[in-house]
Amino acid sequence: MASEGTIRAIERMFRIAEFLGTRGPVGLSAIASSLQLPKSTVYRHLRTLEGQGYVVENEEKYTLSLRFLDLGERARGQHSEHQLAAEKVGELADRTAERAQFMIEEHGRAVYVHQQMGANAVRADTYPGKRVPIHTSAAGLAILSHYPPHRIDAIIDRHGLEAMTSRSITDPETLHDRLQRTRERGYSINDQGVIEGLRAIGAPVVGPEDTVVGGLSISGPINRMAGQRLGEELPSLLLGATNELELNITYQ
Amino acid sequence: MASEGTIRAIERMFRIAEFLGTRGPVGLSAIASSLQLPKSTVYRHLRTLEGQGYVVENEEKYTLSLRFLDLGERARGQHSEHQLAAEKVGELADRTAERAQFMIEEHGRAVYVHQQMGANAVRADTYPGKRVPIHTSAAGLAILSHYPPHRIDAIIDRHGLEAMTSRSITDPETLHDRLQRTRERGYSINDQGVIEGLRAIGAPVVGPEDTVVGGLSISGPINRMAGQRLGEELPSLLLGATNELELNITYQ
DNA sequence: GAGGATCGTTTCACCACGCGAAACGCTTAG
DNA sequence: CTAAGCGTTTCGCGTGGTGAAACGATCCTC
Secondary structure, eight states, X not given: OOOTTOOHHXXXXXXXXXXXXXSOSXXXXXXXXXXXXXXXXXXXXXXXXXXXXXXXXXXXXXXEOTHHHHHHHHHHHTSHHHHHHHHHHHHHHHHHSSEEEXXXXXXXXXXXXXXXXXXXXXXXXXXXXXXXXXXXXHHHHHHHTTSXXXXXXXXXXXXXXXXXXXXXXXXXXXXXXXXXXXXXXXXXEEESSSSTTEEEEEEEEEOGGGOEEEEEEEEEETTTSOHHIIIIIHHHHHHHHHHHHHHHHHTO | OOXXXXXXXXXXXXXXXXXXXXXXXXXXXXXXXXXXXXXXXXXXXXXXXXXXXXXXXXXXXXXXXXXXXXXXXXXXXXXXHHHHHHHHHHHHHHHHSSEEEEEEEETTEEEEEEEEEOTTOOOOSOOTTOEEEGGGSHHHHHHHTTSOHHHHHHHHHHHOOOOSSTXXXXXXXXXXXXXXXXXXXXXXXXXXXXXXXXXXXXXXXXXXXXXXXXXXXXXXXXXXXOHHXXXXXXXXXXXXXXXXXXXXXXXX
């Protein structure tokens, strides 16, 4: 875990912060025993986090502060593509009445940047900042389909091909096949690879110099994501929005 | 800045992260010279952040990763009140066509938790996680109005009463007067205290055991936030939503 | 109400670890 | 061809992060 020449205190701090993020408000001893760290060490870290305003203490329970949200929103707002993508996600959600999202790749994983629920959208436990294995999302597949092979293989080497359902892609062969079909078709299909009964289509958003800035996608239940709607209507809306977005990015 | 018994490396790390949050993608030397830190130190910190996935490097420029958004969203989602408040913010924005928000107090400052633009809402550079001096927002004043005096004074001692416009509250006397009027009236009014031409009304959201969980508020231009609408219509909507929210929180 | 368990806090001595000056290789500009 | 800038790497110093242990407060249990 700890690479060479990196700062251990900071790595520990993030372990503590991530632990606070998964388990709600929690006390010092619980953190120390869960992370197998001495109480005094955790105490010093929490005092530091609290002093910097990144942790809130309430009745001897510690919680993450919304300062992390501040940093996160700044991270999201820094790329102008992301803001332009938000509009298109809204349009897609409105016109299809499904759930639409814009994702990017970071460190080999797919990250939700924007998402919007349409009128009939199926709920999901996704939120901005959430990261999923890149090969299990339609937007992620779309992004990969525009990457050079060595970059795809590097991601596979780093993260493997974790299965989330029985329909997930699990070996490099089929992944490359799917990516090839995605390139031919112009858009990707994720058929129940992340949640049973859920299907999604995605398209890569290509910026200047053929760099992929992210992927747009539409998700819905398999009964509505089928037939002519899946084959023509939705791809047409998706590719139309993607094209407009690419133009907005290039000529902003 | 550096208190006693806290970890310097972590404080430096946040200085670097916050710097990346304000200035977009930036190189190593720019960070080092701006923060007056040795290049090798900044380099080690960036390597650590990158290794933990909290910073993304692209063509020798460093950017905050959306992992901060992940942590931030987790922080926001951890309190069930916040999720319940989101609905009410939506209702208020829809019904008033203005901008509505829910804020909480953290470390003596007011923090945006949820905000939604109504159809006629005036734009503002606010976003979830943004922090403002608590006495310059209607929701913040509403929260303060339910705090015991010693807690209010502690906040004044810590942060002072910074002015943002000529109409801002700047001395403790008038602040306490305004809070007294807020208590009598049942809602607070922020008259151009943060932006000229903008007026807002806010109400405290009180949970079990008389603890204040946050504040709801509605903001709009002074020409629409006036007369009978300001005196009756909007307060009635605001207090109605607040009351419903309080019930939802107590009997969830 | 005494005893025990558990909590957060504080102390303190050790030495790993974070630090920073300097050197290095590389690219770009003039 | 030189010079200035960049990110990277090295390395010895000394301090700052560490963790075992003790401490006092609080909360149960009997």
